[in-house]
Amino acid sequence: MTDHVAPVSDCSVHNCDFNHDGCTAFAITVGGTPEHASCSTFIDTTESGGLPKVLATVGACQRSECRHNENLMCDAHDVKVGPGRDLADCLTYQPR
Numbered sequence: 001m002t003d004h005v006a007p008v009s010d011c012s013v014h015n016c017d018f019n020h021d022g023c024t025a026f027a028i029t030v031g032g033t034p035e036h037a038s039c040s041t042f043i044d045t046t047e048s049g050g051l052p053k054v055l056a057t058v059g060a061c062q063r064s065e066c067r068h069n070e071n072l073m074c075d076a077h078d079v080k081v082g083p084g085r086d087l088a089d090c091l092t093y094q095p096r
Helices: none
Strands: 008-011 027-033 036-039 057-061 079-082
Parallel strands (some): 008 079
Antiparallel strands (some): 027 036
């Protein structure tokens, strides 16, 4: 079991309400499909969400086929989120 919590080191999805010069959600969930992984925490509203400073980590990863997934936790050094097939994709995702 991993004892590492992967931080979200970069998010370039500017229309996400948790992105204020970095992801301010406490933790994100990575979801999507086996072909690609998406940030399920993405929210596009007129609200401004999150914490006052950047602390985001990956709380859960539903992509069990990702090489960084250990027991539904992300053991990558860090995670980058950016525009992709969905509105916000996990760019660190790599299939096994």
